Each structure stands twice: as structure tokens, then as C-alpha cells.
Amino acid sequence: DGSVTADERVTVYDTHVLDVPTSAPRTSGPAVRLASSQPTHGAFRAIVDAAQGEAVTVQLLDLRGAVVATLYDGVAPGTLSLAHDLRSGHAQPAGVYFVTARSARGTRAQRLVLVP
Numbered sequence: 001d002g003s004v005t006a007d008e009r010v011t012v013y014d015t016h017v018l019d020v021p022t023s024a025p026r027t028s029g030p031a032v033r034l035a036s037s038q039p040t041h042g043a044f045r046a047i048v049d050a051a052q053g054e055a056v057t058v059q060l061l062d063l064r065g066a067v068v069a070t071l072y073d074g075v076a077p078g079t080l081s082l083a084h085d086l087r088s089g090h091a092q093p094a095g096v097y098f099v100t101a102r103s104a105r106g107t108r109a110q111r112l113v114l115v116p
Contacts, residue, residue, distance in 0.1 A: 029106030030056055032099055035081070039113035042087030046110070048101045050076035058082060060112070061098045068092060071099070086114050 031049040050056045058072040058080065071082045086092040097112045 029108045030054065030076075030101040030103050032058070032101040032108050032110045034099065034110055034112060039115040040086075041115060042091075043083070043085040044099075044112060046071065046080075046082045046084070046099045048072070048076070048080040048082065050078065050080060050101070050103065051105075052076065052078040054103050054105075056080070057102045059100050059102075060084065060086075061100055061109075062092075063096055068097065 030051075033047050033049075035045040035047050036043065046058065048056065048058055054076050055074070056072060056076045057070065059070050060068040062068050068086075069084060071084055072080055086097070092114060094114050094116045097114060098109045099112055100107055100109045
């Protein structure tokens with residue numbers, strides 16, 4: 001389902017992927033999940049379970065940790081439903097990306113696979 005497990009968890013610091021530890025503690029940041037099928041041809045919807053009033057930044061990162069898009073940056077009203085299309089505007093190449101949700105509680109990520 002694209003979930004990042006302990007064996008493939010990505011550690012993200014300031015939007016840069018630094019390492020992929022084989023065992024890492026779970027963070028308590030906002031949960032992020034994809035509501036669209038995987039892999040995708042471009043369009044996807046991310047659901048972020050944030051606490052009401054929590055400052056949240058949701059970004060799409062490539063494998064280098066570079067920010068491809070900022071999907072949300074503000075105070076969450078609670079659960080967020082964010083739609084994005086990797087093929088619109090500046091189209092992205094096929095590959096693996098990560099949707100990250102960051103708050104003061106921590107950061108969580110969900111793997112997204114884009115196919116041609």
C-alpha cells in the first residue's frame with residue numbers, strides 16, 4: 001500500500017533525505033496516507049491526519065530529498081485532503097517520491113511511485 005515500514009523508513013531533516021535506517025523509532029508526527037492507487041500516472045490524493053490547530057507542512061520530495069512541491073503549509077483544520085498531479089505544470093520524471101508531513105510532533109512519510 002506504499003506505507004513506509006521500519007525496514008524502509010526514511011529519515012528526513014530539513015527536507016533532505018539523509019539515510020534509510022534498517023530500524024528506526026516511529027515518530028509521532030501527523031500520519032500521512034495516499035488515497036489513490038499505487039503506482040500512479042501522475043494524479044494522487046494525500047490524506048494527512050493532523051491535530052486541529054497544528055502547524056503542518058506537507059511536501060513532495062524526490063529521492064535526493066529535494067522539494068518537488070509544497071502541498072500545504074499552515075495551520076491544519078484537522079484532517080487534510082490534498083490533491084496533486086505530478087504531470088501538470090513542470091512534469092516530473094517517473095520514479096519514487098515521498099509525501100512528507102511535518103509538525104512540531106515530528107515527520108512522517110509515505111512512498112509514492114510515479115510510472116510513465
